[in-house]
Amino acid sequence: MRLEPRIASPAQTILYPVAAFAATFAFAALLVLMAGVSPLGVFRLVFLGAAGSQFALLETLTRATPLIFTGLAVTVAFRAKLWNIGAEAQLYIGAVVTVVLGTGAVAAPSWVLVPLIALAAMLAGGLLLLGPALLKTRFGVDEVVTTLLLNFIVLLFVSMLLEGPLKDPMGLGWPQSQRVVAEAQWPRLVQGKRLHMGFPVAILAALAVWLMLARSVLGYEMRAVGHNAAAARFAGIPVNRVLALTALISGGLAALGGVSEVSGLKGNLTLDLSPGFGYTGIVVAMLALLHPLGVVASAIFVAGIFVGADAMSRAVGVPSYIADVMTATALLTMGTAIVFTRYRIRWR
Amino acid sequence: MAAALEILFTASFWVAAVRIASPLIFATLGELICERAGVLNLGIEGIMVAGAFAGWITVYSGGDLWTGVAVAALTGAAFGLLHGLLTVPLGLSQHVTGIGITLLATSLTYYTYRLALPEVTSPPKIEAFRPLEIPVLSDLPLIGPALFAQTPFTYLAFVAAALVAWLLYRTPLGLALRAAGENPDALEAQGLSVTAIRMGAVAAGSALMAVGGAFLTMSAFNSFFFEMVNGRGWVCIALVVFGSWRPGKALLGAILFGAFDAYQVRLQGVVGDAVPYQVFLMLPYVLSILALVAVSRRASYPRALMVPYRKGER
Numbered sequence: 001m002r003l004e005p006r007i008a009s010p011a012q013t014i015l016y017p018v019a020a021f022a023a024t025f026a027f028a029a030l031l032v033l034m035a036g037v038s039p040l041g042v043f044r045l046v047f048l049g050a051a052g053s054q055f056a057l058l059e060t061l062t063r064a065t066p067l068i069f070t071g072l073a074v075t076v077a078f079r080a081k082l083w084n085i086g087a088e089a090q091l092y093i094g095a096v097v098t099v100v101l102g103t104g105a106v107a108a109p110s111w112v113l114v115p116l117i118a119l120a121a122m123l124a125g126g127l128l129l130l131g132p133a134l135l136k137t138r139f140g141v142d143e144v145v146t147t148l149l150l151n152f153i154v155l156l157f158v159s160m161l162l163e164g165p166l167k168d169p170m171g172l173g174w175p176q177s178q179r180v181v182a183e184a185q186w187p188r189l190v191q192g193k194r195l196h197m198g199f200p201v202a203i204l205a206a207l208a209v210w211l212m213l214a215r216s217v218l219g220y221e222m223r224a225v226g227h228n229a230a231a232a233r234f235a236g237i238p239v240n241r242v243l244a245l246t247a248l249i250s251g252g253l254a255a256l257g258g259v260s261e262v263s264g265l266k267g268n269l270t271l272d273l274s275p276g277f278g279y280t281g282i283v284v285a286m287l288a289l290l291h292p293l294g295v296v297a298s299a300i301f302v303a304g305i306f307v308g309a310d311a312m313s314r315a316v317g318v319p320s321y322i323a324d325v326m327t328a329t330a331l332l333t334m335g336t337a338i339v340f341t342r343y344r345i346r347w348r
Numbered sequence: 349m350a351a352a353l354e355i356l357f358t359a360s361f362w363v364a365a366v367r368i369a370s371p372l373i374f375a376t377l378g379e380l381i382c383e384r385a386g387v388l389n390l391g392i393e394g395i396m397v398a399g400a401f402a403g404w405i406t407v408y409s410g411g412d413l414w415t416g417v418a419v420a421a422l423t424g425a426a427f428g429l430l431h432g433l434l435t436v437p438l439g440l441s442q443h444v445t446g447i448g449i450t451l452l453a454t455s456l457t458y459y460t461y462r463l464a465l466p467e468v469t470s471p472p473k474i475e476a477f478r479p480l481e482i483p484v485l486s487d488l489p490l491i492g493p494a495l496f497a498q499t500p501f502t503y504l505a506f507v508a509a510a511l512v513a514w515l516l517y518r519t520p521l522g523l524a525l526r527a528a529g530e531n532p533d534a535l536e537a538q539g540l541s542v543t544a545i546r547m548g549a550v551a552a553g554s555a556l557m558a559v560g561g562a563f564l565t566m567s568a569f570n571s572f573f574f575e576m577v578n579g580r581g582w583v584c585i586a587l588v589v590f591g592s593w594r595p596g597k598a599l600l601g602a603i604l605f606g607a608f609d610a611y612q613v614r615l616q617g618v619v620g621d622a623v624p625y626q627v628f629l630m631l632p633y634v635l636s637i638l639a640l641v642a643v644s645r646r647a648s649y650p651r652a653l654m655v656p657y658r659k660g661e662r
Contacts, residue, residue: 001437001543002658031456035463083443141637141644142589144390144443148582149633156633160626282447319462324455331448332430335440 003343016340020333028326035318042318049311050304056311058195062265064296064303066091066274068202069257070281071288071295072209077250079213079290080222081229082133082243086147087254088278089154090125094255096158097121098262099166099177099269102184110183117184118259125255126248128154133247137240151278159271168268177269186264198260203296205253210292212249222246254278283331289338302327355614362494362607366502369606371396371563373505375584376591376598377512378424378556384516384593385549386529386652390446391431392557393581394453395424399558401457404565404572405464407474417501417562424558425551427453432550436543439656450581458574471571477501501567506599508556513595525549529650532657542657557581579633586636590643593650601639608635 008016029039050060070087077084084090101117108116132146161167162175170178186197213219221242224232233239257277262269284302288294309323355361375396382389389395403420407413431449434440465472477499486496516522524545527535532542560580565572587605591598612628 003437003439031459078444085447135637135641135644139641139644140647141640142585145582145585145589145640146637149579149586149637152579152582153630153633156626156630160624163626164624279447279451282444283451286444317466319459319466321455321459321462324451325459328448328451328455332434332445332452335444335448336434336438339438339440 002346003339004346005342006344008341013341016337017334020337021330023333024326024330027329028322031322031325032318037316037318042312042316042322045312045315046305046308048308050308055193056307058190058193060300060304060307061199062194062196063307064299065196065198065202065264066257066261066277067280067284067299067303068199068206068296069260070254070277071284071299072202072205072292073250073252073254073257074281074285075288075290075292075295076209076213076222076253077129077246078285079226080243080246081226082136082246082250083142083144084129084132084147084247084250084254085144085282086129086132086150086278087250087257087281088274088276089147089151090128090251090254091258091261091274091278092154092158093124093128094121094258095262095269095273096161096166096258097124097255098184098259099180102180102263103178104181108183113181113183114186114263117263118256121255121259122252125251125253125258127251128255129247129251130244133243137243155271158269162269162271166269175271179267180263184263185267186260188264194265196260196264198264201256201260202299205256206292206296209249209253213292218242218245254281280327283327286331287334351618352615355611355618357490359490359493361610361614362491363497364610364613365603365607366494366498367568367606368609369602370498370502370505370567371560372580372584372587372602372605373509373599374560374563375557375581376560376587376602377508377595378553378560379584379588380591380593380595380598381512381516381525381553381556382428382550383588383653384529384650385525385546385553386532386650386655386657387432387435387546387550388442388446388654389428389431389449389550389553389557390443390585391427391449391453391554392446392584393577393579394450394457395427395554395557396561396564396577396581398427398453398457399424399561400565400576401461401561401572402558403562404474405460407476407566408472413477413566416566417504417559420558420562421555424561425555427558428551428554429547431554432547435656436546436550439658442654461572461574471573473571474566476565476570477567499567501563504559505563508559509595509599516595526650528657529652532652532655536657546657557584560584583632583636586640589647590636590639592643592647605632605635608632 032039032042049056051057073087097120098117101120132143135141135146136143166177168176168178189195221237224237225239225242229239261273284295284299287298305326306323309320313320375392379389379392399420402423403416406416406419427449431445434445435442479497480500482496486492524535524540528542528545535542561577564576587598587601591601609632612631616625616628
């Protein structure tokens with residue numbers, strides 16, 4: 001068997017990804033059958049839970065917000081072939097900076113405090129990824145392993161802070177931080193609902209990343225480095241500097257997701273702030289084929305599956321982990337679909 | 349200070365070091381086989397989760413211990429075949445696919461666990477492997493208990509290391525496997541299939557990873573709980589680099605890591621509350637990164653690692 005490059009017809013470029021989603025749902029249906037429940041009924045409940053009412057829709061968009069940020073972080077990094085698997089850690093660092101500056105340490109009006117926290121957090125997140133990026137360019141250390149290990153280190157660091165200096169004295173002993181002051185909060189978009197400023201900010205970030213990648217010199221250099229680092233270097237592109245800037249931007253985007261979750265939604269920092277947003281961001285970015293605007297759509301889709309599965313799981317006894325299975329399966333089937341659009345399979 | 353040093357001279361410390369190292373030995377050997385054939389397998393973390401669960405549920409539902417190990421190995425091989433299929437003939441990104449396999453194996457395991465035991469709050473225990481003392485040898489001072497009073501599962505880890513080393517360096521199959529990772533064209537010129545050898549290596553390596561995971565539920569903690577693998581898979585990826593892709597060095601690296609991990613736990617007891625316990629828990633991960641930095645400059649990666657092989661393409 002071998003692969004022969006080809007240019008797929010428009011029908012094929014649509015058909016294969018659709019087949020990928022069909023395969024994902026078929027696999028999920030099989031697992032639901034294992035639970036002894038009708039798959040169609042379950043999918044209906046998932047859909048209703050994700051988009052069946054105004055409440056459900058707003059909840060889906062709320063859940064999509066951090067995924068857009070981490071999805072963008074992964075998109076920027078992967079475009080330059082900087083394998084940032086550490087968006088989880090960068091998100092938490094962003095959240096840490098938010099509660100360090102936002103719980104009363106800095107007294108300033110909202111229009112100063114909110115941007116100040118956002119910038120400081122982005123810087124911290126960027127620096128956190130700059131470390132692995134420099135280790136890669138200076139020492140040849142694989143950034144996959146370092147960013148993965150940093151996820152565990154940072155989570156322990158957060159745990160240490162929440163049981164130490166950042167611990168809420170009024171928290172009844174729980175490892176949680178104080179709530180951020182009113183001036184640091186991001187406003188809610190709809191009165192009495194959970195959707196907050198983070199969502200439009202995430203969309204603006206997607207637009208900015210898209211413009212940067214498609215229209216700026218840096219974006220061009222990033223893509224060139226990702227496509228062929230040796231050729232890029234030969235063409236005079238400062239590869240190491242481009243990778244460093246990529247790290248700062250990617251880490252910054254993930255950290256902004258952490259700010260958004262604390263300032264916009266939760267109000268304080270706990271150890272369960274992120275149920276794996278950093279890892280799910282990889283799925284979001286890959287489903288969007290590393291296109292920044294596609295990230296918005298795929299984040300909403302993935303968030304819908306999670307929110308819908310939570311609602312479904314409460315109604316019937318199918319574990320909500322079905323959502324994790326579906327997103328992981330979608331990642332693999334979509335990757336396969338892309339190969340099929342780009343290559344023809346020759347069996348001999 | 350004296351107390352911190354004394355730890356090194358207690359037998360229980362070395363017993364713990366080897367016990368902690370055992371699952372890492374299996375999984376590091378597994379990753380080493382994959383990478384030696386030219387395929388990075390980031391599915392390792394998830395495959396260890398799946399193996400831990402597969403072994404445990406087999407014993408929990410009445411199978412005997414060695415059947416559990418076999419079921420774990422088969423589960424790992426299945427995920428390995430999937431990773432191999434996607435990355436070798438189809439040539440998908442090994443990074444992304446590996447992460448995908450980890451996410452898939454982990455979530456499938458959690459889903460199955462919840463389905464099998466919906467109402468469980470404290471995870472049920474199984475009758476796990478018991479230590480098997482080897483007469484005379486286990487009476488040696490200090491290292492006697494560490495090497496000769498472990499469970500049969502730990503002995504299997506050492507056997508596996510010897511077997512992998514023999515296979516890699518002393519058999520035609522091992523030569524072919526190494527060629528797949530260094531110079532696939534040469535392999536193809538010999539009339540051997542790079543695809544078949546890489547797929548086989550990934551399946552076999554993944555089986556070892558899953559057995560490493562099974563050690564956790566069947567010889568260490570005796571029950572399955574979420575997040576029990578806790579980054580061990582990623583540590584093993586670092587250990588492969590640290591051991592410069594050689595089974596013997598990888599074995600030593602794993603034991604060194606186990607000793608370090610056992611030491612930090614005991615050091616917590618000596619230091620007390622002066623330093624937050626999280627600092628100690630961080631140390632193994634920090635150590636892994638430092639080890640990578642130390643060896644990466646002169647690391648000689650298998651030359652065709654992460655390079656998809658397309659017949660007739662140059």
